[in-house]
Each structure stands twice: as structure tokens, then as C-alpha cells.
Amino acid sequence: MVKFEAGSGGGSNKSLLGMKFTRSTTPPAWALLSLATNGLLLVTVALLVMRDRMISHSAQASNSITATSFHEKMLGQVSGGIGQNQPVLGPRHKWTYEQWVAQLGREAxxxxxxxxxxxxxxxxxxxSMWFPPNLLPVDRSWLNQxxxxxxxxxxxxxxxxxxxxxxxxxxxxxGINDLIRGIGEETILANHRQMIRxxxxxxxxxxxxxxxxxxxGGDRASWEGRDRLLAIPNSYIRDLNRQLKEVANSENALYLDLxxxxxxxxxxxxxELSTDGLHLNEQGYLVWRSALLVFSQLELDVNH
Known part of the structure; x- marks a missing residue:
């Protein structure tokens, strides 16, 4: 399984390309293989991001027929008058939660x-909701929920x-909204386990x-709920992610550590990847897109 894992620091730990490892006199073969795979993965993602930055918006649109057309076609068919000529979200950002659930149900x-x-x-x-349709990998058809x-x-x-x-x-x-609302890690992990099941x-x-x-974004975040973000150390999120990985492994699901x-x-x-220290900008979604592409090639396609 591909592993992206950030080091949290410590006297006996070193980091390479954002990955944490511990000193060992004779590293096992699987550890060396994992290290090489992660290094290749991160380098590949970096190269993909650089490539994507060189692609013009018009080129992206012409090469994204599968993802973009499908998403917009579904919106045009089931959103009751919201057509393709309007923004993907448009005035719908004012919808209530119940209205959004009903809309996603119609699309599904x-x-x-x-x-x-x-x-x-x-x-x-x-x-997920704001992921630009034209930036989603074009070798798949996407249903955004x-x-x-x-x-x-x-x-x-x-x-x-x-x-x-x-x-x-x-x-x-x-999970991030759970943390912002003060919901404990036990509940978050239990809900993930039940979702997988x-x-x-x-x-x-x-x-x-x-x-x-x-x-x-920590103390440099500008999101309106900045104080609530500052109450959640990113080290806590890293630890929670490690537990999420364990839940995924135990339930026979895959894990993508972004x-x-x-x-x-x-x-x-x-x-530079965010609009406000919480949400992503276009460059942030390009990083996510590249990770999806690499993960698909290394994990999904070979196991499908």
C-alpha cells in the first residue's frame, strides 16, 4: 500500500521527502521498498503538479470532457433549471443542508x-464539494457527493x-468539521469504521x-473560524490520520495520506495551496489531482 506520512519530529527520527523513519542498523526489506516507493510517489506528484501548472485553462477544458461534461450534464438534468451556462455551484451555496442532500440524491x-x-x-x-470538475482525472467519471x-x-x-x-x-x-466542532477522535474513528463497513x-x-x-494554516489562517482552527494542533491531526490508516487497514480499505x-x-x-488556511485554491486542487492520478496508477489500477 502506498503511504504518504509526514514526520512529527523527535530526537531519534529523520525525515526524507516528508516521510518519517527511525534509525535501524539493518532495515528490513519491506521498509526499504516502502521508502523507495514513497520517494518515487512524491517526486512523481511534484512533476505532475509542475506539468499541470504549464497547462492553460483552455487546454484543460478540452482535455476534460469526461469529467466536466458528465458533472455539468447531471446538474443540468436534475437541478431544476440550473443549466450548464451557470457556475457549477452558483446561487446554490445558500441552500440548506436538507436541500443539498435532496440534490445529491437526485444526482445519484x-x-x-x-x-x-x-x-x-x-x-x-x-x-470535496468545491473540487473543480475540470481538474478531476479524466480517465474516470465522477459523482461529487x-x-x-x-x-x-x-x-x-x-x-x-x-x-x-x-x-x-x-x-x-x-473529519475536519468534526474537529472544529469539538467532536472527539473516538467518534470520528468509529464513524469511519462504520462507513467502510x-x-x-x-x-x-x-x-x-x-x-x-x-x-x-495555523496562525496564518484567515478563515472566519480561525480561533477554532488554532484550538486544533496539526500534530493532533497527524496522529488522528495515523489512526485512520489503521482503521482503513483493519477494514480492508485503502488509505491515501495527502x-x-x-x-x-x-x-x-x-x-500557496489555500484560499484561507482551510479551503483549497486551484493550485491546491492540482496537488490533490496529481495525487489521485499517481495513487490510481500505483494502487487502484493494479488491484482492480
């Missing part, structure tokens, strides 16, 4: 009736929305990937 139902090839679900909170402000409990309850959908892959990213029961042939919680790709030398969210 439309996909269940006309299932596209290599259907992949992106489930989570605003970080993100809602702003979503918690792990909320996502667990609404997984049934896409019960009738037959996805090839399901990506989960959830529920998805495995309903979608036995789907690949399930738990994605790590991203860091926040944390080191977004963290600076202090473990905070790199501000």
Missing part, C-alpha cells in the same frame, strides 16, 4: 439509471443516497479509499 439517482464508465464517487465536505460543513456522522447517515449507484471506486475525506456491504465490488484529513503533500515545514497547510 440519475447516475444509477445511466451508469457511466469507471464511475468514481467523491464523498465528503466542502473540500460533498456538502459544505459536513461531519463524519452526517456523511455516515447519507451514504444510502447512492445505494443504487454501482461505483468502481469511492473516495472518502471527512456500510459501503462494503452495499458495494462489495467497489474500491474504498479513506483519504487523510488535511492540515490547516497530509505531507499539503504541509509546510511546520506541519501547517501551505498557504
Amino acid at each position: 439517482e440519475a447516475v444509477a439509471v445511466n451508469r457511466p464508465e469507471r464511475l468514481t464517487i467523491l464523498a465528503g465536505d466542502s473540500l 460533498g456538502i459544505s460543513g459536513e461531519t463524519s456522522a452526517g456523511l455516515l447517515k447519507r451514504l444510502q443516497i447512492f445505494d443504487r449507484v454501482q461505483p468502481e471506486t469511492i473516495f472518502l475525506m471527512i 456500510d459501503l462494503r456491504w452495499v458495494h462489495p465490488h467497489s474500491q474504498i479509499i479513506v483519504q487523510s484529513i488535511l492540515p490547516h 497530509y505531507p503533500l499539503f504541509a509546510d515545514t511546520n506541519g501547517n497547510l501551505r498557504l
Whole structure:
């Protein structure tokens, strides 16, 4: 399994390319292989990000027919008058949570009736919801099931929305809003475990990937709830991510640790990848996109 893991510091630990390892006189073969794989992975992601920055917006649009057209077509068919000529979110950012759930249910139902090839679900909170459709990998068809402000409990309850959908892959990213609301790690971990089990029961042939919680910008964040972010040390998020990885492993799900790709030398969210220290800008989504591409090639395609 591919592992992105950021080091948390310590006298006996060293870090290389954001990965933590401990001194050992005779490292086992699996450790050396893991180190080499992670190094290759991070270098590849960096190269992909550099390549993506050189692509113009027009080129991206012309090469993103599968992801963009599918997403916008679904919105045009089921959103009751919200057409392709409007922004993907448009005035809908004022919708209530219940309205968003109903909308995502309509989109999922439309996909269940006309299932596209290599259907992949992106489930989570605003970080997933705002993923630009034209930046999603074009070798898949994407169904975005993100809602702003979503918690792990909320996502667990609404997984049934896409019960009738037959996805090839399901990506989960959830938890930062739990932490902002003061919800404990035991609840977050238990909800992740139950989500994996529920998805495995309903979608036995789907690949399930738990994605790590991203860091926040720390004292340089400008998000309106900055004080609540500062109450959550990024070291705590790193520790929670390690536990999420253990949950994924124990439930036979895959784990994608994005944390080191977004963290600076202090473990905070790199501000050049963010709009406010919590949410991502286009460059941040390019990093995420590149990680999805590499992870798909190294983990999903070989195991599918």
C-alpha cells in the first residue's frame, strides 16, 4: 500500500521527502521498498503538479470532457433549471443542508439509471464539494457527493443516497468539521469504521479509499473560524490520520495520506495551496489531482 506520512519530529527520527523513519542498523526489506516507493510517489506528484501548472485553462477544458461534461450534464438534468451556462455551484451555496442532500440524491439517482464508465464517487465536505470538475482525472467519471460543513456522522447517515449507484471506486475525506466542532477522535474513528463497513456491504465490488484529513494554516489562517482552527494542533491531526490508516487497514480499505503533500515545514497547510488556511485554491486542487492520478496508477489500477 502506498503511504504518504509526514514526520512529527523527535530526537531519534529523520525525515526524507516528508516521510518519517527511525534509525535501524539493518532495515528490513519491506521498509526499504516502502521508502523507495514513497520517494518515487512524491517526486512523481511534484512533476505532475509542475506539468499541470504549464497547462492553460483552455487546454484543460478540452482535455476534460469526461469529467466536466458528465458533472455539468447531471446538474443540468436534475437541478431544476440550473443549466450548464451557470457556475457549477452558483446561487446554490445558500441552500440548506436538507436541500443539498435532496440534490445529491437526485444526482445519484440519475447516475444509477445511466451508469457511466469507471464511475468514481467523491464523498465528503466542502473540500470535496468545491473540487473543480475540470481538474478531476479524466480517465474516470465522477459523482461529487460533498456538502459544505459536513461531519463524519452526517456523511455516515447519507451514504444510502447512492445505494443504487454501482461505483468502481469511492473516495472518502471527512473529519475536519468534526474537529472544529469539538467532536472527539473516538467518534470520528468509529464513524469511519462504520462507513467502510456500510459501503462494503452495499458495494462489495467497489474500491474504498479513506483519504487523510488535511492540515490547516495555523496562525496564518484567515478563515472566519480561525480561533477554532488554532484550538486544533496539526500534530493532533497527524496522529488522528495515523489512526485512520489503521482503521482503513483493519477494514480492508485503502488509505491515501495527502497530509505531507499539503504541509509546510511546520506541519501547517501551505498557504500557496489555500484560499484561507482551510479551503483549497486551484493550485491546491492540482496537488490533490496529481495525487489521485499517481495513487490510481500505483494502487487502484493494479488491484482492480
